Amino acid sequence: MRRLLPLLAVAVLIAAAPAAAFVPSNPLASKQWYLDADHAFDAWPTPPTNLAPVKVAVIDSGIDATQPDFAGRIVDARSFVGGSPYVDTEGHGTFVAGEIAANLDTQGIVGMAYTAQLLIAKVVTPDGTIPLEAEANAIRWAVDNGARVINLSLGGVRDPVRRDRDTYSPVEASAVAYAYAKGAVVVAAVGNADEAYAQPWPYASYPAALPHVIGVSALTRSGNVADFSDRDAIYNDIAAPGVDIFSTLPTAMTALRPTCTYQGYSECGPDDYANAEGTSFSTPQVSAAAAMLFAVDPALTNSQVGDILEHTADDVNAATGCGKCAVGRDPYTGWGRLDVAKAIAAVTDGPLPPPDAFETNDDAGTQAWTIWGKQRTVDATLDYYDDPVDVYRVALTGHEKLTARLTGDWQGARVKLVLWRPSTASVVNQQQSSTLRAAQSAASSGTQRLTFTAPGRGWYYVEAIVTAPGYGPYALTLTKTG
Numbered sequence: 001m002r003r004l005l006p007l008l009a010v011a012v013l014i015a016a017a018p019a020a021a022f023v024p025s026n027p028l029a030s031k032q033w034y035l036d037a038d039h040a041f042d043a044w045p046t047p048p049t050n051l052a053p054v055k056v057a058v059i060d061s062g063i064d065a066t067q068p069d070f071a072g073r074i075v076d077a078r079s080f081v082g083g084s085p086y087v088d089t090e091g092h093g094t095f096v097a098g099e100i101a102a103n104l105d106t107q108g109i110v111g112m113a114y115t116a117q118l119l120i121a122k123v124v125t126p127d128g129t130i131p132l133e134a135e136a137n138a139i140r141w142a143v144d145n146g147a148r149v150i151n152l153s154l155g156g157v158r159d160p161v162r163r164d165r166d167t168y169s170p171v172e173a174s175a176v177a178y179a180y181a182k183g184a185v186v187v188a189a190v191g192n193a194d195e196a197y198a199q200p201w202p203y204a205s206y207p208a209a210l211p212h213v214i215g216v217s218a219l220t221r222s223g224n225v226a227d228f229s230d231r232d233a234i235y236n237d238i239a240a241p242g243v244d245i246f247s248t249l250p251t252a253m254t255a256l257r258p259t260c261t262y263q264g265y266s267e268c269g270p271d272d273y274a275n276a277e278g279t280s281f282s283t284p285q286v287s288a289a290a291a292m293l294f295a296v297d298p299a300l301t302n303s304q305v306g307d308i309l310e311h312t313a314d315d316v317n318a319a320t321g322c323g324k325c326a327v328g329r330d331p332y333t334g335w336g337r338l339d340v341a342k343a344i345a346a347v348t349d350g351p352l353p354p355p356d357a358f359e360t361n362d363d364a365g366t367q368a369w370t371i372w373g374k375q376r377t378v379d380a381t382l383d384y385y386d387d388p389v390d391v392y393r394v395a396l397t398g399h400e401k402l403t404a405r406l407t408g409d410w411q412g413a414r415v416k417l418v419l420w421r422p423s424t425a426s427v428v429n430q431q432q433s434s435t436l437r438a439a440q441s442a443a444s445s446g447t448q449r450l451t452f453t454a455p456g457r458g459w460y461y462v463e464a465i466v467t468a469p470g471y472g473p474y475a476l477t478l479t480k481t482g
Helices: 033-037 092-101 132-144 170-181 279-296 302-311 340-349
Strands: 002-004 055-060 074-079 117-122 149-152 185-189 213-219 238-241 369-371 375-383 389-396 401-408 415-420 437-440 447-453 458-466 471-481
Touching: 033 238, 055 092, 055 132, 055 279, 092 117, 092 279, 117 132, 132 149, 132 170, 149 279, 170 185, 185 279, 185 302, 213 279, 213 302, 238 279, 279 302, 279 340, 302 340, 302 375, 369 375, 375 389, 375 458, 389 471, 401 415, 401 458, 415 447, 437 447, 458 471
Parallel strands: 055 117, 055 149, 074 117, 149 185, 185 213, 213 238, 369 389
Antiparallel strands: 375 471, 389 458, 401 447, 401 471, 415 437, 415 458
16 A cells, blocks of 8 residues: 655744746736745746646646636546545645646636646545555556656655565556656655655655666755655655645635635645645645756657756755755765756756667566567666666577667766676566676776677576766677677
8 A cells, every 4th residue: 555645733834935037927826835946937038838738637626626726737537546636625736736737817826837738637546545556547647648747746665675664566566657657757756754654764765766766855944854854865856845835725625624724725625734844745836847948849758858957956054054964975865956047957958868769677577678680779767766766678699699889978986887688587586696797898888898608508688787877878889700
Protein backbone atom coordinates (compact mmCIF):
# COMPACT_ATOMS: atom_id res chain seq x y z
CA MET A 1 0.00 0.00 0.00
CA ARG A 2 0.96 3.62 -0.51
CA ARG A 3 -0.34 6.53 1.53
CA LEU A 4 -0.81 10.20 0.84
CA LEU A 5 1.96 12.00 2.64
CA PRO A 6 0.56 13.55 5.81
CA LEU A 7 0.25 17.20 6.68
CA LEU A 8 1.66 19.13 9.61
CA ALA A 9 0.73 22.51 11.05
CA VAL A 10 3.04 25.52 10.79
CA ALA A 11 3.31 27.96 13.64
CA VAL A 12 5.67 30.66 12.36
CA LEU A 13 5.24 32.59 9.13
CA ILE A 14 8.08 34.54 7.54
CA ALA A 15 7.88 37.47 5.16
CA ALA A 16 6.97 36.71 1.55
CA ALA A 17 9.38 36.85 -1.38
CA PRO A 18 9.48 39.77 -3.83
CA ALA A 19 6.65 40.24 -6.32
CA ALA A 20 6.64 38.29 -9.59
CA ALA A 21 7.33 39.92 -12.96
CA PHE A 22 3.64 39.81 -13.84
CA VAL A 23 1.14 39.87 -11.04
CA PRO A 24 -1.70 37.35 -11.43
CA SER A 25 -5.15 38.89 -11.45
CA ASN A 26 -6.49 36.23 -9.07
CA PRO A 27 -7.50 37.88 -5.80
CA LEU A 28 -6.06 35.10 -3.59
CA ALA A 29 -2.71 34.85 -5.37
CA SER A 30 -1.19 37.04 -2.69
CA LYS A 31 -1.67 34.14 -0.26
CA GLN A 32 0.45 31.87 -2.48
CA TRP A 33 3.89 32.91 -1.24
CA TYR A 34 5.49 30.03 -3.09
CA LEU A 35 4.79 31.68 -6.45
CA ASP A 36 7.39 34.32 -5.72
CA ALA A 37 9.79 31.86 -4.11
CA ASP A 38 9.69 29.68 -7.24
CA HIS A 39 9.90 32.67 -9.62
CA ALA A 40 6.82 31.13 -11.15
CA PHE A 41 5.98 34.01 -13.51
CA ASP A 42 9.26 35.92 -13.60
CA ALA A 43 10.02 34.81 -17.15
CA TRP A 44 7.36 37.13 -18.59
CA PRO A 45 6.35 40.78 -18.04
CA THR A 46 2.81 39.86 -19.13
CA PRO A 47 1.02 36.51 -19.28
CA PRO A 48 2.21 34.61 -22.39
CA THR A 49 -0.43 33.81 -24.98
CA ASN A 50 1.38 31.13 -26.98
CA LEU A 51 1.70 28.30 -24.45
CA ALA A 52 0.89 24.83 -25.76
CA PRO A 53 -1.63 22.74 -23.78
CA VAL A 54 0.06 20.07 -21.68
CA LYS A 55 -1.65 17.15 -19.96
CA VAL A 56 -0.68 16.69 -16.31
CA ALA A 57 -1.87 13.63 -14.39
CA VAL A 58 -2.73 14.04 -10.72
CA ILE A 59 -2.63 10.52 -9.23
CA ASP A 60 -4.32 11.23 -5.93
CA SER A 61 -7.66 11.31 -4.10
CA GLY A 62 -9.76 12.78 -6.91
CA ILE A 63 -10.89 16.36 -7.38
CA ASP A 64 -13.82 18.60 -6.49
CA ALA A 65 -14.96 19.28 -10.03
CA THR A 66 -17.41 21.95 -8.85
CA GLN A 67 -14.52 24.23 -7.86
CA PRO A 68 -14.66 27.21 -10.26
CA ASP A 69 -10.84 27.42 -10.32
CA PHE A 70 -10.86 24.25 -12.45
CA ALA A 71 -13.34 25.40 -15.09
CA GLY A 72 -12.12 24.04 -18.42
CA ARG A 73 -9.02 22.44 -16.89
CA ILE A 74 -10.18 18.83 -16.38
CA VAL A 75 -10.02 16.85 -19.62
CA ASP A 76 -10.57 13.36 -18.23
CA ALA A 77 -10.92 11.55 -14.92
CA ARG A 78 -11.15 7.97 -13.72
CA SER A 79 -11.36 6.20 -10.39
CA PHE A 80 -9.31 3.06 -9.79
CA VAL A 81 -10.76 2.42 -6.33
CA GLY A 82 -14.49 2.92 -6.91
CA GLY A 83 -16.59 6.02 -6.46
CA SER A 84 -16.46 9.15 -8.56
CA PRO A 85 -13.12 10.78 -9.41
CA TYR A 86 -14.97 14.11 -9.37
CA VAL A 87 -15.63 13.76 -5.62
CA ASP A 88 -12.70 14.23 -3.26
CA THR A 89 -13.47 13.38 0.36
CA GLU A 90 -9.77 13.54 1.35
CA GLY A 91 -9.11 16.98 -0.12
CA HIS A 92 -5.53 16.09 -1.02
CA GLY A 93 -6.04 15.74 -4.77
CA THR A 94 -7.99 18.98 -5.02
CA PHE A 95 -5.25 20.79 -3.11
CA VAL A 96 -2.50 19.43 -5.37
CA ALA A 97 -4.46 20.15 -8.56
CA GLY A 98 -4.96 23.77 -7.52
CA GLU A 99 -1.24 24.36 -7.16
CA ILE A 100 -0.73 23.02 -10.66
CA ALA A 101 -3.61 24.22 -12.80
CA ALA A 102 -6.02 26.66 -11.17
CA ASN A 103 -7.06 29.17 -13.82
CA LEU A 104 -5.43 32.54 -14.33
CA ASP A 105 -8.51 34.76 -14.09
CA THR A 106 -10.25 37.09 -11.65
CA GLN A 107 -11.25 34.56 -8.99
CA GLY A 108 -9.56 32.37 -6.40
CA ILE A 109 -5.96 31.24 -6.74
CA VAL A 110 -3.73 30.67 -9.75
CA GLY A 111 -1.91 27.49 -10.70
CA MET A 112 1.73 27.64 -11.66
CA ALA A 113 0.83 25.87 -14.92
CA TYR A 114 -2.52 27.58 -15.38
CA THR A 115 -2.96 26.40 -18.99
CA ALA A 116 -2.38 22.74 -18.14
CA GLN A 117 -4.98 20.09 -18.86
CA LEU A 118 -5.68 17.84 -15.90
CA LEU A 119 -6.02 14.07 -16.03
CA ILE A 120 -7.44 13.04 -12.66
CA ALA A 121 -6.85 9.51 -11.37
CA LYS A 122 -8.47 8.61 -8.08
CA VAL A 123 -6.43 5.95 -6.25
CA VAL A 124 -7.17 6.59 -2.56
CA THR A 125 -9.53 4.22 -0.73
CA PRO A 126 -11.92 5.46 1.98
CA ASP A 127 -9.42 4.44 4.70
CA GLY A 128 -6.73 6.65 3.15
CA THR A 129 -4.56 3.89 1.69
CA ILE A 130 -3.49 3.54 -1.94
CA PRO A 131 -3.43 0.02 -3.40
CA LEU A 132 -0.27 -0.38 -5.45
CA GLU A 133 -2.21 -2.00 -8.27
CA ALA A 134 -4.52 1.03 -8.42
CA GLU A 135 -1.56 3.42 -8.50
CA ALA A 136 0.18 1.43 -11.23
CA ASN A 137 -2.97 1.17 -13.35
CA ALA A 138 -3.56 4.89 -12.93
CA ILE A 139 -0.06 5.75 -14.10
CA ARG A 140 -0.45 3.59 -17.21
CA TRP A 141 -3.90 5.00 -17.93
CA ALA A 142 -2.62 8.56 -17.65
CA VAL A 143 0.31 7.95 -19.99
CA ASP A 144 -1.89 6.14 -22.50
CA ASN A 145 -4.15 9.20 -22.47
CA GLY A 146 -1.38 11.63 -23.26
CA ALA A 147 0.00 12.74 -19.89
CA ARG A 148 3.40 14.39 -20.27
CA VAL A 149 3.77 14.96 -16.51
CA ILE A 150 2.79 12.56 -13.72
CA ASN A 151 2.40 14.02 -10.21
CA LEU A 152 2.76 11.50 -7.36
CA SER A 153 2.30 13.27 -4.03
CA LEU A 154 2.32 9.94 -2.22
CA GLY A 155 4.83 7.48 -0.94
CA GLY A 156 5.91 4.36 0.90
CA VAL A 157 8.86 4.01 3.27
CA ARG A 158 12.23 2.99 1.88
CA ASP A 159 14.73 1.32 4.20
CA PRO A 160 17.68 -0.32 2.43
CA VAL A 161 19.13 -1.41 5.79
CA ARG A 162 16.03 -3.12 7.18
CA ARG A 163 14.54 -4.90 4.20
CA ASP A 164 11.56 -6.02 6.29
CA ARG A 165 10.51 -2.35 6.50
CA ASP A 166 11.21 -1.51 2.86
CA THR A 167 8.12 -1.09 0.65
CA TYR A 168 9.69 -1.49 -2.80
CA SER A 169 7.12 -2.71 -5.32
CA PRO A 170 8.02 -4.15 -8.75
CA VAL A 171 4.46 -3.31 -9.84
CA GLU A 172 4.99 0.36 -9.06
CA ALA A 173 8.50 0.34 -10.54
CA SER A 174 7.24 -1.20 -13.77
CA ALA A 175 4.50 1.41 -14.12
CA VAL A 176 6.96 4.26 -13.52
CA ALA A 177 9.40 2.79 -16.06
CA TYR A 178 6.53 2.48 -18.55
CA ALA A 179 5.64 6.15 -18.05
CA TYR A 180 9.21 7.31 -18.54
CA ALA A 181 9.74 5.10 -21.57
CA LYS A 182 6.61 6.67 -23.10
CA GLY A 183 8.05 10.16 -22.61
CA ALA A 184 6.42 11.36 -19.39
CA VAL A 185 8.17 13.32 -16.65
CA VAL A 186 7.48 11.60 -13.32
CA VAL A 187 7.62 13.78 -10.19
CA ALA A 188 7.22 12.40 -6.65
CA ALA A 189 7.53 13.53 -3.04
CA VAL A 190 10.62 12.34 -1.16
CA GLY A 191 8.45 11.82 1.90
CA ASN A 192 7.69 13.14 5.35
CA ALA A 193 9.62 11.64 8.25
CA ASP A 194 6.57 11.18 10.47
CA GLU A 195 5.55 8.40 8.07
CA ALA A 196 8.90 6.66 8.67
CA TYR A 197 10.57 5.10 11.71
CA ALA A 198 12.59 8.11 12.84
CA GLN A 199 12.83 11.83 12.20
CA PRO A 200 14.79 12.87 10.28
CA TRP A 201 14.62 9.91 7.92
CA PRO A 202 17.70 9.40 5.69
CA TYR A 203 15.97 7.77 2.72
CA ALA A 204 13.58 9.10 0.10
CA SER A 205 10.27 7.30 -0.19
CA TYR A 206 9.11 5.21 -3.11
CA PRO A 207 8.34 6.09 -5.88
CA ALA A 208 10.72 9.08 -5.55
CA ALA A 209 13.53 6.56 -5.01
CA LEU A 210 12.95 4.87 -8.38
CA PRO A 211 15.10 5.54 -11.47
CA HIS A 212 14.20 8.58 -13.59
CA VAL A 213 11.79 10.03 -11.00
CA ILE A 214 12.34 13.63 -9.88
CA GLY A 215 12.30 13.47 -6.07
CA VAL A 216 11.11 16.67 -4.39
CA SER A 217 11.90 17.86 -0.85
CA ALA A 218 10.40 20.74 1.14
CA LEU A 219 11.73 24.18 2.10
CA THR A 220 10.50 26.67 4.67
CA ARG A 221 9.90 30.37 4.05
CA SER A 222 13.35 31.17 5.41
CA GLY A 223 15.01 28.90 2.85
CA ASN A 224 15.84 26.15 5.31
CA VAL A 225 15.06 22.50 4.70
CA ALA A 226 11.90 21.52 6.58
CA ASP A 227 12.50 19.25 9.57
CA PHE A 228 9.96 16.72 8.30
CA SER A 229 11.45 16.46 4.80
CA ASP A 230 13.21 13.13 4.16
CA ARG A 231 16.90 13.25 3.32
CA ASP A 232 18.61 11.24 0.60
CA ALA A 233 22.02 11.65 -1.03
CA ILE A 234 20.91 10.04 -4.30
CA TYR A 235 17.15 10.34 -4.76
CA ASN A 236 16.47 13.82 -3.40
CA ASP A 237 16.75 15.84 -6.61
CA ILE A 238 15.21 19.28 -6.07
CA ALA A 239 13.46 21.33 -3.39
CA ALA A 240 10.43 23.62 -3.38
CA PRO A 241 8.38 25.44 -0.73
CA GLY A 242 6.50 22.98 1.45
CA VAL A 243 5.12 24.93 4.43
CA ASP A 244 2.13 27.24 4.80
CA ILE A 245 0.88 26.31 1.33
CA PHE A 246 -2.43 27.83 0.26
CA SER A 247 -4.56 26.09 -2.37
CA THR A 248 -7.99 24.81 -3.36
CA LEU A 249 -10.03 22.46 -1.18
CA PRO A 250 -13.41 20.76 -1.70
CA THR A 251 -16.25 23.05 -0.72
CA ALA A 252 -17.83 20.20 1.26
CA MET A 253 -14.83 20.30 3.58
CA THR A 254 -14.66 24.08 4.00
CA ALA A 255 -18.43 24.26 4.56
CA LEU A 256 -17.78 22.72 7.97
CA ARG A 257 -16.41 26.15 8.90
CA PRO A 258 -19.25 28.28 7.49
CA THR A 259 -18.05 31.56 9.01
CA CYS A 260 -14.66 31.31 7.27
CA THR A 261 -14.34 33.81 4.43
CA TYR A 262 -12.47 31.78 1.82
CA GLN A 263 -14.83 28.90 1.11
CA GLY A 264 -13.30 26.35 -1.25
CA TYR A 265 -9.76 27.13 -0.11
CA SER A 266 -7.41 25.53 2.38
CA GLU A 267 -7.50 28.33 4.94
CA CYS A 268 -11.08 27.29 5.69
CA GLY A 269 -10.28 23.59 5.85
CA PRO A 270 -9.45 21.30 8.75
CA ASP A 271 -6.41 22.16 10.86
CA ASP A 272 -4.04 19.97 8.86
CA TYR A 273 -4.92 21.91 5.70
CA ALA A 274 -5.35 25.40 7.13
CA ASN A 275 -1.58 25.92 7.20
CA ALA A 276 -0.65 22.90 5.13
CA GLU A 277 2.86 21.54 4.87
CA GLY A 278 4.52 18.47 3.47
CA THR A 279 6.60 17.28 0.57
CA SER A 280 3.26 16.38 -1.01
CA PHE A 281 2.74 20.07 -1.61
CA SER A 282 6.28 20.82 -2.81
CA THR A 283 5.90 18.19 -5.52
CA PRO A 284 3.11 19.80 -7.61
CA GLN A 285 5.18 22.96 -7.95
CA VAL A 286 7.87 20.95 -9.73
CA SER A 287 5.23 19.14 -11.79
CA ALA A 288 3.80 22.51 -12.82
CA ALA A 289 7.27 23.74 -13.77
CA ALA A 290 7.76 20.65 -15.95
CA ALA A 291 4.42 21.34 -17.64
CA MET A 292 5.45 24.94 -18.32
CA LEU A 293 8.66 23.79 -20.03
CA PHE A 294 6.65 21.50 -22.29
CA ALA A 295 4.20 24.36 -22.89
CA VAL A 296 7.05 26.62 -24.03
CA ASP A 297 8.64 23.91 -26.21
CA PRO A 298 6.51 20.80 -26.86
CA ALA A 299 9.44 19.16 -28.67
CA LEU A 300 11.39 18.73 -25.43
CA THR A 301 11.92 15.19 -24.17
CA ASN A 302 11.34 14.11 -20.60
CA SER A 303 15.07 13.65 -20.04
CA GLN A 304 15.71 17.22 -21.19
CA VAL A 305 13.00 18.63 -18.93
CA GLY A 306 14.35 16.79 -15.89
CA ASP A 307 17.89 17.88 -16.67
CA ILE A 308 16.86 21.52 -17.09
CA LEU A 309 14.79 21.67 -13.90
CA GLU A 310 17.53 20.15 -11.79
CA HIS A 311 20.51 22.03 -13.23
CA THR A 312 18.85 25.45 -13.19
CA ALA A 313 17.88 25.09 -9.52
CA ASP A 314 19.27 27.70 -7.13
CA ASP A 315 21.80 26.18 -4.76
CA VAL A 316 20.61 25.97 -1.16
CA ASN A 317 23.34 26.44 1.44
CA ALA A 318 24.17 28.38 4.59
CA ALA A 319 24.18 31.68 2.71
CA THR A 320 20.61 31.09 1.49
CA GLY A 321 19.12 29.91 4.79
CA CYS A 322 20.07 26.26 5.24
CA GLY A 323 22.97 25.94 7.65
CA LYS A 324 23.26 22.17 7.20
CA CYS A 325 23.23 22.27 3.38
CA ALA A 326 26.65 22.08 1.74
CA VAL A 327 27.45 24.10 -1.37
CA GLY A 328 26.40 22.08 -4.40
CA ARG A 329 24.16 19.04 -4.39
CA ASP A 330 23.27 17.82 -0.89
CA PRO A 331 21.01 15.17 0.70
CA TYR A 332 18.59 17.80 2.03
CA THR A 333 17.65 19.72 -1.12
CA GLY A 334 19.26 17.86 -4.03
CA TRP A 335 20.40 20.33 -6.68
CA GLY A 336 18.64 23.18 -4.87
CA ARG A 337 15.51 25.32 -4.97
CA LEU A 338 13.21 25.22 -7.99
CA ASP A 339 13.61 28.30 -10.21
CA VAL A 340 10.98 28.34 -12.95
CA ALA A 341 12.26 31.50 -14.62
CA LYS A 342 15.79 30.11 -14.97
CA ALA A 343 14.41 26.85 -16.34
CA ILE A 344 12.35 28.66 -18.97
CA ALA A 345 15.32 30.81 -19.91
CA ALA A 346 17.36 27.65 -20.40
CA VAL A 347 14.73 26.47 -22.90
CA THR A 348 14.35 29.74 -24.79
CA ASP A 349 18.02 30.75 -24.76
CA GLY A 350 19.65 27.31 -25.06
CA PRO A 351 21.69 25.34 -25.65
CA LEU A 352 19.42 22.47 -24.71
CA PRO A 353 20.83 19.39 -22.98
CA PRO A 354 21.09 16.35 -25.24
CA PRO A 355 18.08 14.00 -25.19
CA ASP A 356 18.33 10.30 -24.39
CA ALA A 357 16.16 8.20 -26.68
CA PHE A 358 17.06 4.78 -25.26
CA GLU A 359 15.50 4.87 -21.81
CA THR A 360 14.58 2.98 -19.83
CA ASN A 361 17.55 0.72 -20.59
CA ASP A 362 18.61 0.31 -16.98
CA ASP A 363 19.23 -3.43 -16.77
CA ALA A 364 19.78 -6.64 -18.68
CA GLY A 365 16.94 -8.73 -20.02
CA THR A 366 13.92 -7.00 -21.48
CA GLN A 367 15.06 -3.56 -20.30
CA ALA A 368 18.20 -3.58 -22.45
CA TRP A 369 18.18 -1.71 -25.75
CA THR A 370 18.97 -4.03 -28.67
CA ILE A 371 21.76 -2.95 -31.03
CA TRP A 372 21.70 -4.47 -34.50
CA GLY A 373 24.29 -4.60 -37.27
CA LYS A 374 28.05 -4.91 -37.58
CA GLN A 375 28.71 -1.36 -36.43
CA ARG A 376 26.52 1.13 -34.65
CA THR A 377 27.05 4.34 -32.70
CA VAL A 378 24.47 5.49 -30.17
CA ASP A 379 24.35 8.89 -28.48
CA ALA A 380 22.88 8.92 -24.98
CA THR A 381 23.44 10.34 -21.50
CA LEU A 382 24.39 9.16 -18.03
CA ASP A 383 23.76 10.81 -14.66
CA TYR A 384 25.09 9.48 -11.36
CA TYR A 385 21.92 10.49 -9.53
CA ASP A 386 19.16 9.94 -12.07
CA ASP A 387 20.46 7.48 -14.65
CA PRO A 388 23.71 5.79 -13.58
CA VAL A 389 23.41 2.70 -15.81
CA ASP A 390 22.64 2.10 -19.50
CA VAL A 391 22.53 -1.44 -20.90
CA TYR A 392 22.61 -2.49 -24.56
CA ARG A 393 21.98 -5.98 -25.92
CA VAL A 394 24.13 -7.24 -28.79
CA ALA A 395 24.14 -10.65 -30.55
CA LEU A 396 27.50 -12.33 -31.09
CA THR A 397 28.30 -15.53 -32.98
CA GLY A 398 31.05 -17.97 -32.14
CA HIS A 399 34.53 -16.41 -32.49
CA GLU A 400 33.04 -13.02 -33.37
CA LYS A 401 34.99 -10.11 -31.87
CA LEU A 402 33.22 -7.18 -30.25
CA THR A 403 34.93 -3.84 -29.75
CA ALA A 404 33.11 -1.25 -27.63
CA ARG A 405 34.36 2.32 -27.39
CA LEU A 406 32.74 5.03 -25.28
CA THR A 407 33.63 8.72 -25.30
CA GLY A 408 31.90 11.36 -23.20
CA ASP A 409 31.71 15.02 -22.29
CA TRP A 410 31.51 14.53 -18.55
CA GLN A 411 30.81 16.98 -15.76
CA GLY A 412 32.97 15.35 -13.08
CA ALA A 413 31.79 11.80 -13.79
CA ARG A 414 33.89 8.66 -14.03
CA VAL A 415 32.57 5.97 -16.35
CA LYS A 416 33.39 2.38 -17.19
CA LEU A 417 32.21 -0.28 -19.63
CA VAL A 418 31.31 -3.83 -18.64
CA LEU A 419 30.36 -6.72 -20.93
CA TRP A 420 28.06 -9.32 -19.39
CA ARG A 421 27.55 -12.90 -20.50
CA PRO A 422 24.29 -14.20 -22.05
CA SER A 423 23.21 -15.88 -18.79
CA THR A 424 23.06 -12.50 -17.02
CA ALA A 425 19.55 -11.80 -15.77
CA SER A 426 20.40 -8.48 -14.10
CA VAL A 427 23.45 -6.25 -13.76
CA VAL A 428 22.07 -4.73 -10.54
CA ASN A 429 24.15 -5.62 -7.46
CA GLN A 430 26.48 -7.73 -9.59
CA GLN A 431 29.27 -5.24 -10.14
CA GLN A 432 31.70 -7.50 -8.27
CA SER A 433 30.66 -10.74 -9.96
CA SER A 434 33.48 -12.49 -11.86
CA THR A 435 31.49 -15.40 -13.25
CA LEU A 436 29.06 -13.32 -15.33
CA ARG A 437 31.40 -10.52 -16.32
CA ALA A 438 32.95 -11.27 -19.72
CA ALA A 439 35.12 -8.15 -20.01
CA GLN A 440 35.50 -4.64 -18.68
CA SER A 441 37.33 -1.45 -19.54
CA ALA A 442 40.33 -0.05 -17.75
CA ALA A 443 40.24 2.57 -14.99
CA SER A 444 37.25 4.89 -15.13
CA SER A 445 37.73 7.93 -17.34
CA GLY A 446 36.00 9.92 -20.07
CA THR A 447 37.07 7.45 -22.80
CA GLN A 448 36.55 3.72 -22.35
CA ARG A 449 37.29 0.71 -24.55
CA LEU A 450 36.92 -3.06 -24.28
CA THR A 451 37.32 -6.00 -26.68
CA PHE A 452 36.00 -9.53 -26.42
CA THR A 453 35.88 -12.59 -28.66
CA ALA A 454 32.76 -14.66 -28.07
CA PRO A 455 33.27 -18.38 -27.41
CA GLY A 456 29.81 -19.12 -28.78
CA ARG A 457 26.56 -17.66 -30.03
CA GLY A 458 24.44 -15.59 -27.64
CA TRP A 459 23.06 -12.23 -26.56
CA TYR A 460 25.62 -10.23 -24.59
CA TYR A 461 24.99 -7.07 -22.57
CA VAL A 462 27.14 -3.95 -22.81
CA GLU A 463 26.78 -1.82 -19.67
CA ALA A 464 27.87 1.82 -19.44
CA ILE A 465 27.99 2.83 -15.79
CA VAL A 466 28.91 6.11 -14.12
CA THR A 467 30.83 5.39 -10.93
CA ALA A 468 31.18 8.82 -9.31
CA PRO A 469 29.02 11.96 -9.08
CA GLY A 470 28.66 13.68 -12.43
CA TYR A 471 26.65 13.63 -15.62
CA GLY A 472 26.90 14.19 -19.35
CA PRO A 473 26.39 12.89 -22.89
CA TYR A 474 28.34 10.05 -24.43
CA ALA A 475 28.80 8.24 -27.72
CA LEU A 476 29.07 4.44 -27.66
CA THR A 477 30.35 2.65 -30.77
CA LEU A 478 29.94 -1.12 -31.04
CA THR A 479 31.86 -2.90 -33.79
CA LYS A 480 31.68 -6.63 -34.63
CA THR A 481 34.38 -8.32 -36.72
CA GLY A 482 35.24 -11.86 -37.69
